[in-house]
Every structure is written in structure tokens, then in C-alpha cells.
Amino acid sequence: MDDTFVVIGGDAAGMSAASKAKRENPEMDVVVFEKGEWVSYAACGMPYYVKGEVEDIDDLVTVTPEAFREERDIDLRTGHEVVDIDPEGETVTVDDGSETFEQPYDHLLVATGASAIEPPFDGMDLDGVFTIHDMDEADAIETYVDEQTPETAAIVGGGYVGIEMAEALSEHGIDVRIYEMLPHVLQPFGETVAETVEDHLREQGIGLHLETAVSGFAGDGTVERVHLEDDSQPADIAIVGVGVAPNADLASEAGIERGPTDAIATDEYGRTNYENVYAAGDCAEARHVVTGDPDHVPLALTANRAGRAIGETVTGSPTPVGDIAGTAIVKAFDLGAARTGIIDEDRAREAGFDPVSVTISASSRAHYYPGGSELTVTLVADRESERVLGASLVGEEGVKRIDTVATALNAEMTVTELQNTDLAYAPPFSPVWDPILTAAKVLGGKLD
Template sequence: MKFLIIGGDAAGMSAASRAKRRRPDLEVIVLEQTMDVSYSACGMPYNLADPVRQMDDLVVRPAHVFREKQDIDLRTGHRAEQIDRNSKKVKGAKNDGREFELSYDKLLIATGASPIKPPIEGIESPGVMCLKLLEDGRRIKSFIKENGVSRVVVIGMGYIALEMSEALRARDIEVSMVKPRPVLLPWMHPDLSAMVKEELERHGVSLYPGHNIQKIESSDRTLRVVCDDLVLEGQMVLVAVGVKPNSELAQEAGLFLGPSRAIAVDRQMRTSDPDIYAAGDCADAFHVVTGERTWVPLALRANRAGWAVADNVLGRSVELDGIAGTAVFKVFDLQVARTGLNMKEADEAGFDPAQVVIKSRSRAHAHPGSSPILVHMVSDRKSGRLLGVQMVGKEGVAHRINAAAVALHAKMTVADFVQCDLAYAPPFSPVWDPLLTAANQLIKQM
């Protein structure tokens, strides 16, 4: 059997490795359009923060290891351009322009996502950068070094924009962040996002939300981001307004798309063609809270989905529950985390949501070094179910969110959750964990 994989990042290489490990005689071919496979894309901002580190430190396993040690036919510089489902063939072109054609028995589309480039005049100017591929990371890093960049304008305020701003500030680079929409982190409860805003400003990041961007001008090594009522200057502009799934190939092959135009897959990661799977940032997932399709492109799902594809290709019939939308990011000294639904999402999903925001502490009463933790918790009045949690704090947020995520998978009510025996010791928590305090308060609202 021939298992062909388009895309050699998290989902693609997870699938390839697992399939080969489980069935060494399987023919596994991976087509990767860049020259890089298996690297920690999420690590790029932290790598950029340190001028000494090589960007290639982020490579988890280089291409030759997959080829030599794992006997995977990994073809870098191979771009897939067309899937012919009738003849079960993939056509494409190599870096040198030569065409290729490959047949498959089972196909995995793991084409990932791409940064959205808003239609702004001048967005193609030299010095206007996006961060997605390892090659982007290398390019940004060398651009900063070669041009002695001291000022950067970041367009967008999502988590990659925030992580990049922290990285640039770590190198003493001035950072201005600008976006058309008026609210920083609109998915977040305003009490929590206010803490993030304060943290950014405390670290010298200038925030300009609510500014429509007209164009990017370039002259004399300076880029000018021109808004209706504001001009921001820098030697570099970073565009980080979000990503979109690379689903064109699937769409042209007639496969169904789901939310945000991600490739629709069932719980076995099968597309609408039973011989074609999709996994990673290009594919959708079921949300464990709503049961509906959703698109949240994150690394754990990509890896997990890659494994599930391998198992299913080998006939093991593995189903994935789906995702809770759990995410965490660092903003300077703050940890910001979420899982499940916010009020708007809960409302849209047909729940009758109740909410609470509580302020607690990271450590016990009178324990030195304690800092505030804000918890936002959402539930459904009708069923009593826990629907979502957001948290912000300097410590104890990144892993604490996982307790709520597990509760969402278990479809716990808030009344169930508040009974949970969570860990307590003075250096790590108040006696009542902030999550339990939130749940206790939320019950009163229901």
C-alpha cells in the first residue's frame, strides 16, 4: 500500500513516523514544498528573542533522519498542485520547476495554514514580514541583524503578534502594535484583557487598536504604516493578523470544507473522500463542548490527528473526540490561558450562559511572592454544564487551565467541578484553588 502525505510539518510527519513505526513495509511518501520538516514553529518568537540562538535549533528532527533512520520517502522542495481523485494521483512541481506525478492508495492532506495578508497597499514591500514557516523565522532574524532594526510596527494583536512583540522588546527594539478593530483580544473578558494591556504597556509596547490601515509606504529603509489618523514608522513591519487554512488543493479536488474554509473531516480524520484524510492546521475538528465543527489550528491537535490518520490508514479505526479550544500564551510576565467557550460563543451555540469573573491569588494567604489571578468562567444555566474558562496571571495559569479542559471533555457540570479535589500547598495556591473559587461564585449566578 502506498501512503502519500502532502505536507511535512507536525501532522504530516507525525502520520508518516507513526505509520512507518507500526508497519515498516508500508510505502510512505511525504511531499514538502519547503526544505524544512519537523520544527517547533511555536518556538520561533522565543528563538527570535535571543540573537545568539540559531533558528535551526528549532528543528526537532532533520529531513535526513526521517529518510535514513525511518525509511520515509521524504521529498522536500516538492509542491503538490493537483489531486486527481479518479485516478488517485497527485501532480505537482519541484523547486527546479520540473513536474512530478505520484499515485496513492491513501492520501493525507497536511498542508497547514498560511498567514493572512490583508489587501494593504505596500504589503509586499521589502521589510514587511510574516511569521509562519521556519524560513520566515530565518528571514526575520537575519533582517533584524543586517539592518540593525530598532523599531518595528506589528499589524495585528493576536497571540503571535503578542509573542513577537515580547521577543522584539527582549532585544530592546521599539514596538508599536496597530489593528483596525478597537478591542485587544476581543474573545477575552474585558477584565482579563485589561491585565494583558497593562502588561504590554508596562513593557513599553505602544498599542493602537481601532486604527484603519491605509497603506505601507517605504522610503530610505524606513517603512511607514499610514492609518487614517496616525503614521507609525519602523525599519520592519510584522503582519500577524491571523492565519487561514491551506485548503485550496482540497477544495479544487471537490472535498467538503468546514468552518473558516478548513477541510472538513470526520472523527477518523477522513475527508468527504474515504481514501483522503486531512490533519493539522488545514483541517477542522469537532468541539467537545458544542459538538459542532470548529477550526482552531494548534500544534497538539495536529500531532494527535497525524497519529490518528496513521492508525486509520493501517485499519485500526481510531476516533478523536475533538478539541476544547485550549490555548495558552505568554505575554512578558503574564500567562494567558483559555479553554472552551466564551459568553458570545456559548450564546451562539444555543446555550443559556452565565458567567463570573473572580480575582484570586497565586499563593496562599500571607505566602510571599503571591500575585493576582483572574478567572473568567462560563456555564450553561439549563444543563448546569461548565462551558469555558479564561485565566490571566503571573504564575499558575498555564497548567491550571488543563483541569478545566479535562472537565470540558468529561462534560462536567459546575456543581461537579466544584467538588474536585485539587492540589493545595501554600507556595502554589490558596486553599480554594482559583478555579474552585470561580466555580463557587458561578453557582450563585446560575
């Protein structure tokens, strides 16, 4: 009898693992339990659905449940919640809405994702107050905007969700204000990126309230105001985007260990402290490529890649899930911002490095070729080893160059090695010295 591979969670990591396992071993029984109805969807596209650039929410679905069942022969069961894991007995207990039953497994993947953090604000239960981390929430926001036609919006949190939702709601003619308790938006991207984005947001008519803590919301059944420490302001809709927390309780209650980030601890193959139990995606830790320490950076590629690797491993070909660098990119109206590795010098010192950084601005194209714009690059390296530690970029075009630095991090390249990388040049795409190379050249001068 062939092995049974059970997957808890039907999004990026879970369905990548299930699909890969079935391709590698068509005889394997692959069972996926998903407590909701949506599977394999592009969560990163949800703000663009609210904005109206994506017409139908179903367009965000990569593979339908029917395709998984009929074309990939995966036993996908939506509306099924796993309520208990028994690693010693190698079973999971499942609630299908009417009864519970046990499902044995030979290999188990916990891919339970993460949930939007809901702060203990007053008024979180008012109509018009939303978080946005799944498809039902995105659909509810779009419906609310369409039917209630709000005039003012309060966005709590200046991270990815806050910036993208500010653009989405502004597109509907809504007066948008962002409330961020830290000194800057996009804090992990560094001060240079943050200040550039903040200036641009103000130019787009977005109200910024930095170093401003929200205490709650008020209204008669429906949100009408956002309360601050010493003030209140109108808000006909509110989006709370203050981060996510890994859904690791189910695993930890079963004795599956959490790591220092509070996500599920895993090894290089995604294994937990139980050899035949794996974890991947937003619920799990991964090794940071720069520090070598466990980290939790819930991003789509990390989940897809780890799930695919685990799908190979459970079919007999052990495959590492890969390290992470926290590489991220975000659109803020006409600007793009990107980051990878370690940018914060205090964090670099805590990791044992002696950081040195430079910030340069260069044209995204040859200076004489039309359509170029200024691209600002911050590059960080270790003084002693000259190893590249991280970078951030901001500009109207060209921020996808962050991938060059991410590649350098994975190769543990020095600043000199990065500077000598043979990058492509043509006037419509880049100056002779690409901005990344220019940054490396200037940083190398500081290290001499």
C-alpha cells in the same frame, strides 16, 4: 504488495501521521511530499528565536529530514510540491522543480497547513515588512533586526503573533507599537484578560493603538512609515500578524469538500468526503467539544494529535482524531494568558446555551507563602444544564491551570462536578481552594 500512504505536507500533522503509520506497519510505503525544506519544526518557538532566547533556528527542528529518512525509513522528499490530486484515480501530481510526475496512493493525507493572511495593504513588498508563519520568515526577521538595527516597529494585529513579537522586538531595544482594529488585543480571550494584558503592555513601554486600522506602509524601497486612516507613524520594521487562512485550495480543486469555516471538512477519523483521503492540521476542521459543530482552531497539539490518529487509522486501527476546545496560552512579558471553550456569551447563546459567568481573583499560592501573585479566572457555564462552557485566566503564574477546565469540557462536567474535583494542594503551588475551584464555587452560587 503493501499499501502506499502518501502525505502532502511535512510539518506537525503530516510527519506525526507518517511516523505513526511506519511504526504500526513497517512494511507500509510511506511517502511525504514537502514543497519547502523545513519539516517537523516548532512554529510556536519562532518569536523566541527572534527574541534571542533560542540561539539557533535549527534548535526549533524536532526531527531532521535525515532522521526521518534513515532512522524511521520514511520516504521524505523536500522541495517537492503536490500540484494536483486525483481522488478518483488515486494519484497525486508532483513538481520536483525540474519535472512533474504522478504518485499513486492507497491512502492520502492532506496536511498542507495554513498561510499568514496578507491584507491588501500598500507597501507589503517593501523591505522590512514581514509576516511570520514559517521558518524562513523567522530567520529573515532575525537577520533584518541584527543587520539593519531598526529603532521603531509597527506590529499589525494584537493576537498571539502580535503580542509575542512585541516582546521579542522590545528585547532588542526597539520602540514597539501594536495596531489593532478591534477594541482589544487577544479578543478571543475575553475583555478581562485583554484589559489586564493591555495595562501590562503599556507598563513595558509598548504603544497600543486600539480600534486603529492600518492602510499600508511607505518607504523608498525599505519600510519607513505605517499609514493609518488619518495619520502616519515611523516604522523601521513591520510585522503583519492578522491571522492565518487554511491552505485548502489544492484539496477543493480536486473535489474535496470544505466545511463552514472554509477549511477542509472531516469526520471524527479525519476522513474527507473521499473515504481514503484524510485531512489534518491547520488546513482542516475539527469538532468543537462544547458546541459539537465544525470549527477551525489552528494549534500545534490539534495537528500532532490528529496526524497520529490518522497514522493509526490507515494501518487498520480506526482512531478518532479527537475534539477541540480551542485551548490556548500565550506569554506577554511577565504575564500569562490562557483560554478554553466558549468564553464569549454571544457565541454561547448562538450555540443554544444560556450562559452565566463569574470573574474572581485569587492568589496563585497560599497567601502566606512568598512568591505568589494574583490570578484572575473567568468561568462560564450554561444556566439550565450547569455544564461548564469555558474559561479564561490571566496572571504572572499559574495560568496553565486552564488545562483543568479543558479536561472538564471534554468530560462535559457540571460546575458542581468541577468544584468537587480533588485537586492537589501545597502552599508553594496553590491555596487550599485552588482558584479554579473558587471560581466554580462562586459560579455555582449564581446558578442556585
